[in-house]
Amino acid sequence: MSDHILPKRTYYTIYAILLVCTYLTWQVAFFDLGALNTVAALAIAVFKAAIVVLFFMHVKYSTRLTWIVVVGSVFWLGILLALTFNDYLTRGWRTYG
Amino acid sequence: MLPDPAAHHHPALAHHFADLEQQKEAASLGMWLFLVTEVLFFGGLFAVYSVYRSWYPEAFAAASHEMVVWAGTTNTVVLITSSLTMALAVRAAQVGERRVVMWFLAATMLLGLAFLGIKAFEYYTEFAEHHVPGAGFEFEATHVRHAQIFFSLYFVMTGLHALHMIIGLGLMAVMFQWVWRGTITREYSSPIEISGLYWHFVDIVWIFLFPLLYLIGRHAH
Numbered sequence: 001m002s003d004h005i006l007p008k009r010t011y012y013t014i015y016a017i018l019l020v021c022t023y024l025t026w027q028v029a030f031f032d033l034g035a036l037n038t039v040a041a042l043a044i045a046v047f048k049a050a051i052v053v054l055f056f057m058h059v060k061y062s063t064r065l066t067w068i069v070v071v072g073s074v075f076w077l078g079i080l081l082a083l084t085f086n087d088y089l090t091r092g093w094r095t096y097g
Numbered sequence: 098m099l100p101d102p103a104a105h106h107h108p109a110l111a112h113h114f115a116d117l118e119q120q121k122e123a124a125s126l127g128m129w130l131f132l133v134t135e136v137l138f139f140g141g142l143f144a145v146y147s148v149y150r151s152w153y154p155e156a157f158a159a160a161s162h163e164m165v166v167w168a169g170t171t172n173t174v175v176l177i178t179s180s181l182t183m184a185l186a187v188r189a190a191q192v193g194e195r196r197v198v199m200w201f202l203a204a205t206m207l208l209g210l211a212f213l214g215i216k217a218f219e220y221y222t223e224f225a226e227h228h229v230p231g232a233g234f235e236f237e238a239t240h241v242r243h244a245q246i247f248f249s250l251y252f253v254m255t256g257l258h259a260l261h262m263i264i265g266l267g268l269m270a271v272m273f274q275w276v277w278r279g280t281i282t283r284e285y286s287s288p289i290e291i292s293g294l295y296w297h298f299v300d301i302v303w304i305f306l307f308p309l310l311y312l313i314g315r316h317a318h
Contacts, residue, residue, distance in 0.1 A: 005191050015181040022173050022307075026166075029312035037316070041308035049301045056184045056297045058290075063122055066129055073133040077140045081147070088148040 004061040014055045021048050109285035121287050128291040132298050139302050142257070146250050146309065149243075156243030158314035160236070160251075163228060168219050169311040172212050173303065179208035180300045187293040193283030195276060202273045202289075205296065209266045216259055223248075251310055258306060261299045268292045 025044045033040060054060040059070055107117055114120035150157045186201035227235035229252070230245040237244075272292050275281050281289055 005188060008185065008188065011181060011184045011188070014184075015177065018177045018180075019174065022170070022177065025308050025312065026170055029308070029315035032316040037314070041312060042305075045305050045308055048304045052180065052297050052301055052304070056180055057294055062125070065122075066126055069126065069129045069133060073129075073136040076133070077136055080137060080140050081144055084144040084148065089151055 004058070006055070006058075006061075010055060014051055017051060018048055107284060109282060117284055121290075124287040124291050125294070128294045132294065135298060139254075139257075142250070142254050143305065143309075146254070149246050149250065150313075153240075153243035153246065156240040157247050158317065159240045160228075160244040160247035161310065161313035162315075162317075163223075163226070164251075164311045165219050165222055166311050166315075168215050169307055172215050173307045175208050175212045175215070176300045176303050179205050179212070180297050182208065183293050183296045187286070187290050190276070190281055190286035190289040191283070193286075195279075195281075198276050198281070198289065199273060202269055202276065206266055206269045206273070209262055209269070213259060213262055213266075216255065220252075254306055255310070258299065258302050261302070265292075265296050265299055268295060 021044050025041055028040050028044070029037065031037075053070065059066060106112070110117055110120060114123065182201045182204040186198050186205060189197035189201060223229060227233050228248050230249045234241070234245055234248070269292065272281070272289055275288060
């Protein structure tokens with residue numbers, strides 16, 4: 001993390017994008033998209049989280065070591081979710097017996 | 098002969114770091130490692146939420162309809178705004194604008210308090226409507242059992258999030274004092290920066306909580 005000082009304009013732009021995304025999340029919930037409602041809500045949330053991490057938390061300008069830790073957190077979260085769902089969400093698939 | 102440590106030693110530099118840059122990186126990296134544990138801590142709750150929601154989608158949608166949507170939406174905007182003021186406080190600390198840091202920290206704390214106030218109002222509404230799981234829980238008969246699971250998750254997840262907000266407010270109060278008495282300088286702004294990382298993380302948790310708790314199947318009504 002070098003002394004990379006971002007212009008104020010960057011923060012205001014990110015803020016504006018976050019507000020637009022919040023409005024989108026709220027609006028899209030009123031359309032019946034079936035299973036895509038959840039997909040849309042999560043996609044917008046992931047995008048919002050990504051720009052907060054990259055710009056507000058300065059990860060875009062951080063050292064490679066910080067990148068590894070950040071990506072590592074997402075990777076381990078992926079393991080946690082994948083192995084949990086692998087069990088609980090497949091129990092109904094049993095067709096024998 | 099050993100070099101005189103005082104000769105090139107910045108007052109803000111701890112002796113076990115080579116220079117201020119390394120000290121700064123270590124502080125930020127340490128905070129990120131802590132945030133990894135936080136990601137997995139909240140991740141476990143999101144996993145439980147996902148499993149139960151996939152098992153009882155109708156009950157979760159029905160229970161989600163009881164949420165005070167305007168309050169949740171307002172709180173999302175309040176938190177995002179507090180992240181902006183936090184980011185601007187960090188920037189002001191980096192360029193050494195002491196008074197500006199204090200103004201933005203104060204604004205961040207006010208927004209944090211506003212969030213908790215709105216959250217308290219929501220909890221009050223839910224208590225009044227008997228939506229707190231337990232003996233007094235009331236809900237339409239078809240979903241009464243599984244709606245309780247939704248509300249249990251709702252109270253645990255938003256409750257732990259609110260606890261993080263309270264800790265964040267305490268952190269900001271300490272930071273405000275450090276800026277006030279001059280501990281924070283342009284060369285030593287790490288405490289503000291890593292407190293900012295924590296604040297933004299708590300904001301990110303809410304970014305996921307909001308659509309998952311407040312907006313399930315909204316189109317049906």
